[in-house]
Amino acid sequence: MLYPSLLAAWALMSPGIPQENLSRADFAQARYKSVVDGQERLLLHVKLTELDPQKTSPMYDWKFNWIVSGMGRPGNASQFSQRVRVFSQERTEIEDTSYAVARMAMRLWDYNFQYLGLEHHDRYQKTVDIYLAKDGKAGGEQRIVADPEMKDNFGRTMQVNVIHIYQMPTFTKGIDRAREIAHEYGHATLPAIGGYSGLESWANGDVGERIYLQWLYRDMEAGTIGWLDTVGATKEDIAAYLSQKVDPLVTQIGVNGVREQTLNGDDRGAFMEYVALVCYAEAVLPREAFQRFVLLTGDGHGKQAYAELAYAANELDEWNVRIPRGLVGKEIWLPVGQNSISKGQVTARRGTWAKVKPADGAITIRARR
Numbered sequence: 001m002l003y004p005s006l007l008a009a010w011a012l013m014s015p016g017i018p019q020e021n022l023s024r025a026d027f028a029q030a031r032y033k034s035v036v037d038g039q040e041r042l043l044l045h046v047k048l049t050e051l052d053p054q055k056t057s058p059m060y061d062w063k064f065n066w067i068v069s070g071m072g073r074p075g076n077a078s079q080f081s082q083r084v085r086v087f088s089q090e091r092t093e094i095e096d097t098s099y100a101v102a103r104m105a106m107r108l109w110d111y112n113f114q115y116l117g118l119e120h121h122d123r124y125q126k127t128v129d130i131y132l133a134k135d136g137k138a139g140g141e142q143r144i145v146a147d148p149e150m151k152d153n154f155g156r157t158m159q160v161n162v163i164h165i166y167q168m169p170t171f172t173k174g175i176d177r178a179r180e181i182a183h184e185y186g187h188a189t190l191p192a193i194g195g196y197s198g199l200e201s202w203a204n205g206d207v208g209e210r211i212y213l214q215w216l217y218r219d220m221e222a223g224t225i226g227w228l229d230t231v232g233a234t235k236e237d238i239a240a241y242l243s244q245k246v247d248p249l250v251t252q253i254g255v256n257g258v259r260e261q262t263l264n265g266d267d268r269g270a271f272m273e274y275v276a277l278v279c280y281a282e283a284v285l286p287r288e289a290f291q292r293f294v295l296l297t298g299d300g301h302g303k304q305a306y307a308e309l310a311y312a313a314n315e316l317d318e319w320n321v322r323i324p325r326g327l328v329g330k331e332i333w334l335p336v337g338q339n340s341i342s343k344g345q346v347t348a349r350r351g352t353w354a355k356v357k358p359a360d361g362a363i364t365i366r367a368r369r
Contacts, residue, residue: 035107035224036114042106043080045069046099055087057131058147058160064131066091068098070106074113083109083120088132088168097168098132100231101181105130107229108185108212115215116291118189124161125150128188130181136166140180142187142205161188174232175241178216181231183209192299198268203302206275210246211282213238249276250283251326257333257353264303274302281309283324284334289316310335310352314367318342321356321363331357334365342366 026049032042047067054063070084084105088098105128112118120126124144142163150158163184171177186208194202219225220235227234253276263273282290293312297305313319314337321334331347336354343364348355356363 032103032106034110034114035219035222036110039073041073041110042103043071043073044099044102044106045071056149057087057133057164058145058149058162059143059164060133060135062089062131062133062135064089066098068102070102070109072106072109072113074119082125082127084128084130086130086132089134097171097177097231100228101130101132101165101177104178104181104216104229104231105185107216107225108182108189108208111212111215112189115287116190116294118294120189121161124159128161128163128185130163130165130184132165132168134167134169136164138167138170140165140184142184163188173237174227174230174234175237177231178213178233178238179209179241182212182216186212191294191297193274193297193302193305195301196266196268196271198266199271203271203274206271207278210242210249210275210279213241214246214279214282217242246279247324247326249279250324252276253280254284254324254327254332255330257350257355258306260303260306260351263306266301270302274305277302277305277309284321284332285313286316286319286322289313289319307352310337313337313365314339316365316367318364318366321365323358323361323363328361329358331355332363334363336365339365339367 026047028046028048030044031040033039034041045068050065051067054065055067056063064087066088068086069082071080072083073080084102086098086102086105088096091098120128140163144159145162146157147160148157150160152158165180171180183205187202187205190204190208192202193204196203200206216225216230217235217238220238230238258277259273262269263277264270281293285293289312292315293309296308296312313335323332333353333355335352337352341356341363343362344359345357346354347357
């Protein structure tokens with residue numbers, strides 16, 4: 001949600017618009033710093049007047065009057081360029097979620113780029129289009145489709161990366177909005193792990209929902225972002241979600257290790273085993289090793305993640321295991337491979353994994369070179 005007073009503040013930040021002309025301005029802009037490196041990397045461009053012509057959904061004959069564009073400045077780029085477009089069908093005087101949706105989506109883009117080394121695909125103009133719709137069955141959907149209103153330099157219809165959030169007004173709780181955006185953005189941008197018959201065909205949405213909300217929560221804990229970055233979800237909302245949907249998965253892998261046979265399947269159990277493995281990898285690995293794991297796994301089936309996680313961990317010369325709060329004081333399974341334990345004690349082995357007992361509450365793994 002975003003209130004008119006904040007929209008007015010954005011207008012005051014619009015470059016090149018004298019204050020006396022604000023009432024006639026067609027747009028407002030706001031720039032934000034990345035919470036990863038502290039640089040000014042995010043920009044929201046809010047069109048203050050209705051679209052003319054209206055934007056039609058590429059999947060339905062639904063018209064959208066309003067747009068907020070999210071722009072990013074990756075790496076050493078000197079200019080901001082488009083990464084997200086959020087289309088909505090209404091903008092009220094009291095509140096409007098499209099601004100906050102764009103802001104959260106750009107936070108997720110920044111996480112992708114800086115934490116995972118992922119960028120929106122060139123094939124879709126490095127843009128993810130998000131449609132906040134009043135119709136349809138409540139929920140979300142991500143698709144790659146042709147958009148008749150988008151043409152390339154040769155006049156050919158272009159493919160677009162599209163998210164629809166259906167019956168957006170029914171999402172009255174901030175945590176439900178945040179979960180839906182994180183989930184569908186995961187489908188749109190994370191490696192496509194699929195082929196499942198249970199829950200969903202593709203697991204990258206569930207992975208994105210859990211990983212992104214974990215990162216947002218850590219930044220809320222640090223005081224670097226607030227509820228405007230999470231579509232109204234509070235720190236307490238997200239903490240409750242993580243305790244139910246993430247912490248049990250992390251504990252499951254830590255205590256029991258990976259059930260490789262389960263991971264190799266295509267049912268609900270295999271789906272959730274893969275999601276749990278990714279959540280565990282994010283919880284225990286250094287950031288660079290988690291990025292390497294995600295990129296190595298790439299598209300395909302979750303069964304390949306078992307070997308790729310061990311490979312990514314074994315590329316490190318030395319790493320101090322981040323022991324999740326639910327596993328403090330316990331022996332935990334880790335992708336040790338052929339490496340040695342310089343702090344802690346191996347109590348069991350299973351393939352490339354070892355069960356390790358912490359020493360003085362810590363575990364350090366060192367490569368054998």
